């Protein structure tokens with residue numbers, strides 16, 4: 272299934288990863304945007320060790336102190352009004368929950384999703400995903416008959432697509448897998464206005480953009496848009512598997528008792544790591560770090576001036592360099608020749624998702640390496 276690289280990674284700290292031969296890499300993959308606070312953050316490591324000694328397993332039918340602490344921390348950083356949370360274990364699970372809560376929350380069944388969007392790999396989440404390569408192997412087991420796809424950023428199409436049958440619009444503030452494409456502030460604000468007008472929910476997918484990645488705690492803050500629900504995962508628990516659907520009380524209260532569930536969601540280990548991670552993000556002002564370092568990183572990438580680069584784009588430390596040719600060979604050269612790990616985001620884009628704690632010196636090394644492989 273996976274395009275497995277010919278290395279074995281055995282250790283990591285901050286933005287550095289080591290393979291089994293002891294070779295060092297600067298990590299601009301960070302687990303696909305998971306290690307935002309850096310690999311092996313000491314606060315998270317300590318929290319995991321302490322919690323392991325206290326309590327690892329406790330289902331959500333039995334309240335737990337760490338879970339309560341995490342929910343308080345999370346609601347404390349979420350946009351005002353998103354004060355109810357369904358906890359789970361991945362982004363896909365958060366998207367599955369979003370679909371169910373939107374249906375019970377509105378009594379409607381239609382959705383509007385974005386071309387080039389990515390919502391996860393389950394059959395339910397795939398229904399929101401436009402890219403055929405993800406869906407086609409499964410045929411009509413991916414049931415997207417209730418989904419209208421529009422061009423990302425097209426306000427006219429959005430206005431036409433959202434009706435009084437629409438349960439929700441699903442939208443990434445920055446499309447990640449779709450090529451690192453930030454939505455315009457106008458598009459975000461129109462999506463909020465149009466959904467409110469039609470009684471549909473606005474569900475923002477901040478699974479990749481959340482938790483300081485784009486220069487704010489959440490990407491929606493750049494436009495001031497407050498959604499009815501938000502899917503979260505990746506960096507939320509300092510590297511442990513996690514997912515959540517944050518939502519308004521109005522949406523939460525319309526889910527019938529026992530209407531959804533999860534065995535591992537909200538487990539004390541993940542919650543303990545999450546408390547430490549969220550506190551570290553605030554204490555180390557990581558949103559501002561991402562803003563400042565992202566601007567620096569993109570300025571240096573643009574200064575390379577290679578004729579092979581079509582565009583450098585992104586928001587904070589969610590960066591994509593679109594080339595005029597396939598990006599895969601350059602990603603491979605960066606890894607094998609330069610010891611820099613990067614990832615694709617559609618065939619022409621080299622994506623950089625480093626830990627927010629990456630140093631300026633490491634950014635300079637990554638840019639110099641990229642300039643060399645582009646020669």
Ligand SMILES: CC(=O)N[C@@H](CCCNCc1c(COP(=O)(O)O)cnc(C)c1O)C(=O)O
Pocket residue numbers: 273303361362363364366389390391392443447448476477478479504505
């Ligand atoms: C190697 C590998 O498996 N990569 C993953 C990378 C997925 C990265 N994105 C996850 C994601 C998801 C799904 O999140 P999860 O289930 O992978 O945690 C939902 N929404 C958005 C905006 C996302 O970016 C994949 O190809 O499915």
